[in-house]
Amino acid sequence: MNKFLVFLEQRDGIVQQTSIDTWNRVQKIAELQGAAVVSGIIAGPADIRQLESTITGDGVIYHAADESLRLYNQAYYTRLVADTFKGNDCSALFFADTAMSRDFAPRLSVALQASLLTGCMKFDADMPGGCSRPVYSGSLLSTFIPKRSLRIYILSLSTTDSSCSSRGHIDFMELEPQSFTDEPLVSSVNRIVMHEGTPDVAEAAVIVAGGRGMGGAQGFVLLEQLAQLLGGAVGASRSAVDEGWRPHAEQIGQTGKTVSPALYFACGISGAVQHLAGIGSAGTVVAINIDRHAPIFDVADYGIVGDVHIVLPKLLDLFKDFLKTK
Ligand SMILES: Cc1cc2nc3c(=O)[nH]c(=O)nc-3n(C[C@H](O)[C@H](O)[C@H](O)COP(=O)(O)OP(=O)(O)OC[C@H]3O[C@@H](n4cnc5c(N)ncnc54)[C@H](O)[C@@H]3O)c2cc1C
Incomplete structure (x- = not known):
């Protein structure tokens, strides 16, 4: 049975709407591909009660509420997501197509030896790991299919399709705190808020x-x-x-x-x-x-x-x- 993992991005403790839409869309893909199991992972302290009324389908959402994950860190996030992915024996990892996912998905594709396609718009249930995305300044949609040898795939979804599957049962599991300090610090992030409370254009509804x-x-x-x-x-x-x-x-x-x-x-x-x-x-x-x-x-x-x-x-x-x- 296919097992899918969805990365749910939090900012200031709020899980982003683009991630919620991605979760709901992956539930639809899981239905199309025949009873795949869907799990989610949230890095950093987040208000998970907000999700109870917005997400659909069945599955487990893991929450690593470690303080060291509050702000995005490429090395820490990669290790957490890779460990969760392997621990659940998943075959596919999904992200919302955001600046953060574009930064650390390539590193994960190396860590997991997985194919990676970003900015995906359309899927075909018969083409696992493949998708269509715009090329030539959006004048054409081109279909990409990963190499057969790469059995694990990562996709970032660029979508406005927030249609939901039916409401099911989601379990929330708090993960044990862990130390990431042995990871080499490869990036340092400054967060610049231009207008408090205003979403970034890349993520705004x-x-x-x-x-x-x-x-x-x-x-x-x-x-x-x-x-x-x-x-x-x-x-x-x-x-x-x-x-x-x-x-x-x-x-x-x-x-x-x-x-x-x-x-x-x-x-x-x-x-x-x-x-x-x-x-x-x-x-x-x-x-x-x-x-x-x-x-x-x-x-x-x-x-x-x-x-x-x-x-x-x-x-x-x-x-x-x-x-x-x-
Ligand atoms: C390599 C390359 C990359 C580029 N990348 C980008 C990009 O990322 N993003 C981008 O946007 N452009 C990009 N451009 C530029 C692009 O080609 C256009 O020049 C630009 O998008 C035009 O911007 P505009 O529509 O605001 O201005 P204009 O083309 O000047 O259009 C202004 C419009 O406003 C209307 N208008 C004027 N007054 C009023 C009024 N009072 N009320 C209502 N309507 C009014 C006019 O009728 C007109 O349609 C790129 C160009 C190149 C060559």
């Missing part, structure tokens, strides 16, 4: 992004207000970043970040192919642009032709009224 059409740094105040109202993050096109209106950390696209929010607002963004490369796995795309022929409308689910400075304040008022009724 809602992104309100702006481009040159916002007219200046001041124009982004409206986007910050909308993002705050919806619990989302502000993103930017490269033009807005090059102008110095927003930091590079917010840039979305080929030379910025790849994002997969459930809801993406593109405000005053033309929709150049290099920008679209970053939003290929976004859920619903809403575009606001003064030019009805802007290419962004070709990929948008909803389009508003109009001036952002007129449309956005109205949209803000509508959302405020709507949220008051909730």
Whole structure:
């Protein structure tokens, strides 16, 4: 029987939504592949009660609440996950496609002699370890299949699909504290919080992004207000970043970040192919642009032709009224 392990990423003790979506998606894959067993691992102190209402399916979640794991450390995390993987005789390891997983999944693939595919979008139950992911700036989906000789595989999932399998029974198991201090310290991490409580664009479920059409740094105040109202993050096109209106950390696209929010607002963004490369796995795309022929409308689910400075304040008022009724 296949045994899957899911890494559940915590920040400040909160398990990230992208990891919860990954867990739920792996439950679906397990169902498709016929009764695979799913386990999870959380590194560092975390509030596991939050998971009881958000995760689905059956399985065991191991929690290593060691204080030394509170902040990400590549060497410590690799050892913990590799030990859990081997101890449970697993065949596949799944991550949400985040900056953290991209950093330590390659090290794990060496430790476990496993194939590694990152940024996976689609799976085929008949192709264990393989997946499809975007190539050439998102213009094509290409299918990758690991070598037959590599029987263990690691996949990081870039997904907006948070559909759940049926609710089952999850056991939570606290792991014994252990000492990681004999591990060579290969990385030291500084955590820089840009805006307290604001998610990173790479992990946000809602992104309100702006481009040159916002007219200046001041124009982004409206986007910050909308993002705050919806619990989302502000993103930017490269033009807005090059102008110095927003930091590079917010840039979305080929030379910025790849994002997969459930809801993406593109405000005053033309929709150049290099920008679209970053939003290929976004859920619903809403575009606001003064030019009805802007290419962004070709990929948008909803389009508003109009001036952002007129449309956005109205949209803000509508959302405020709507949220008051909730
Ligand atoms: C190698 C390479 C890598 C690149 N990487 C990236 C990347 O990672 N990310 C990225 O975004 N770009 C990237 N680019 C740049 C990309 O080609 C575009 O130049 C850029 O995305 C355009 O940004 P923009 O849409 O904000 O600006 P513009 O193309 O100037 O578009 C501005 C839009 O705003 C609209 N507008 C103007 N005023 C208003 C208003 N008042 N209300 C509503 N709409 C208005 C206009 O109609 C227009 O559609 C890259 C380019 C290259 C060559």
